[in-house]
Amino acid sequence: MRIHVIGAGLAGLAAAWRLAEDGYAVTLYEAAPQAGGRCRSFLDLQLDRVIDNGGHVVLGANRAALAYLRATGGIKAMTEVAPAAFPFHDLSTGASWTVRPNAGPLPWWIFSPGRRVPGSRARDYLGALALWRAGPDAALADCLPPSLLRQRLWEPFSTAVMNTGPNHAAARSLGRALLQVFGLGERGCRAWLAASGLSTAFVDPALRRLAQRGADFRPGWRLARFHTADGTVTALEFDEERIALTTGERVVLAVPHQVAGELLPGLTLPSGDSPIVNAHYxxxxxxxxxxGQPLLGIIGGTAQWLIARGDIVSVTVSAAGDLVDRPASDLLDLLWSDVGRVLGIATPRPASRLIKERRATFSQTPENMRRRQATVSPWTNLFMAGDWTDTGLPASIEGAVRSGLAAARAATR
Ligand SMILES: Cc1cc2nc3c(=O)[nH]c(=O)nc-3n(C[C@H](O)[C@H](O)[C@H](O)COP(=O)(O)OP(=O)(O)OC[C@H]3O[C@@H](n4cnc5c(N)ncnc54)[C@H](O)[C@@H]3O)c2cc1C
Incomplete structure (x- = not known):
């Protein structure tokens, strides 16, 4: 039975990889010249370095993503921050500190002044329980009133995980995600970073496995239209060619939600995107x-997180709706002033590259969380994957991988 997987982001790659490993004939179509979608790296000629489209972090609690990396061999191209540590620097006060969760599920680190956020008390952390009890319509700001701990810990995590500002980020989803990470203790909090580029870890090893299993990968193939009859997909119309499906063939649609909406008008989908701005110096x-870690959280500036890799320092600004329309050179200057202050460098801006991901994720509001699509679709042989499907997780690598695995399971059931 041939299974057609459309879209070679992480959801499509995970689906295709699982199906090929299980012995199914797989064709993987991708509109772009390369796989990876929103999680990829490339050689930047201006910097003469391989850079990522944006800083990506996987946490130890992201079991499906790490299992995918282990099984494909991509894990060899990852760096693990162990034991877990989240250093922060506050540009408004000059203070630096490191949050160090302890091993095991009992969070005694919150009782240790050397491990928790300076100025916070152990009982302040119990306030986060409000996120886990949040109603379906609540945003982070409805559950956690402004406080030092919110400013120094929960907001930086929330903005990175939800890519949505605190007044709009769905509290219940955030609470569930934080519980999964902090509930596993130190191991769940370990950051995993691509050591030499996202594609080397997340994309190329999976494509090699697919080739070994005889799967057919077709970059540059854009699906333009579905043909359907009697509740099934009967043909796939690509820009170049129309492929008729034979009985029993299945389709996994793993494109971004905007494209799914164009291909299948009438689906209820999240609406509205949230951009991420990335600068590389x-x-x-x-x-x-x-x-001393490859990752640093910034408080009180425009930059939110820094990632260091060799001689490249990369800045991430999530939920960047207010910034994304400003000229690239202004943004590079603005973010360089933060980086320079953090690193204690007063030189003019070095060689740099700005990447605006305008459609980084859907805006993860309570309403949009309810508009996520299930794996099964109204068409019997069509299954949905992508970080925007109803994974129960924020739009993330973990969500994308899980959605791909769920679609692969459903397609072969
Ligand atoms: C800058 C940035 C930083 C991020 N940081 C993190 C992070 O730190 N941690 C984390 O977990 N997540 C992070 N994310 C989110 C993560 O990258 C995404 O959730 C994940 O990559 C989504 O994968 P996907 O397969 O669902 O979608 P996509 O990656 O969008 O894949 C969809 C694919 O479908 C292809 N396609 C589109 N239309 C068609 C068509 N008509 N025919 C065929 N193919 C088509 C696209 O070209 C694309 O390759 C970040 C995202 C961005 C942009």
Whole structure:
């Protein structure tokens, strides 16, 4: 039985990989010249370095993503921050600290002043329970009133995980995600970063496995239209060619939600996107961030997170609706002033590259969380995957991988 997987982002790659490993004939179509979708790296000629479309972090609690990396071999191209540590630097006060969750599920680190956020008390952390009890319509700001702990811990995590500002981010989904991470203790909080580019870890090893299993990968194939009859998909119309499906053939649609909406008008889908702005700077030598880890959270500036890789320091600004329309050179200057202050460098802006991901994720509001699509569709042989499907997780690598695995399971049931 041939299964057609449309879209070679992480959801499509995970689906195709699982199906090929299980012995199914797979064709994987991708509109772009390369796989990876919103999680990819490329050689930037201006910087003369491989850079990511945006800083991506996987956490130890992201079991499906890590299992996918282990099974495809991509894990060898990842760096694990162990033991878990989240260093922060506050540009408004100059203070630096590191949050260090302890091993095991009992969070005694909140009782240890050296491990928790300075100025916070152990009982402040119990306030986060409000997120886990949140109603379906609540945003983070409805559950957690402004406080030092919210500003120094929950908001940086929320903005990164939900890519949506605190007044709009769905509290219940955030609470569930934080519980999954912090509930596993130190191991669940370990950050995993691509050591030499996202594609080397998340994309290329999976494509190699697919080739070994005889799967057919077709970059540059854009699905333009579905043909349907009697509740099934009968043909796939690509820009170049129409492929008629024979009885028993199945389709996994793993495109972004906007494209799914164009291909299948009438589906209820999340509406509205939230952008992420990324800046990459090439310094004169290897970069060491304060705190000694490859990742640093920034408070009180425009930059939110820094990632260091070799001589490249990358800045991520999530939920960047207010910034995304500003000219690239203004943004590079603005973010460089934050980086320079953090690193103690007063030189003019070095070689740099700005990447605006305008459609980084859907805006993860309570309403949009309810508009996510199930794996099964109204067409019997069509299954849906993507970070926007109803995974119960924020739009993320973990969500995308799980959605692909769920679609593969459903398609072969
Ligand atoms: C800058 C940035 C930073 C992020 N940081 C993190 C992070 O730190 N941690 C985390 O977990 N997640 C992060 N994410 C989110 C994560 O990247 C996404 O959730 C995930 O990659 C989505 O995968 P996907 O397969 O669902 O969708 P996509 O990656 O969008 O894949 C869909 C694919 O379908 C293809 N396609 C579209 N239309 C067609 C068509 N008509 N025919 C054929 N193919 C088509 C597209 O080209 C694309 O390759 C970040 C995202 C961005 C943009």
């Amino acid at each position: 090439r310094l004169e030598g290897p970069v060491t961030l304060p705190g």
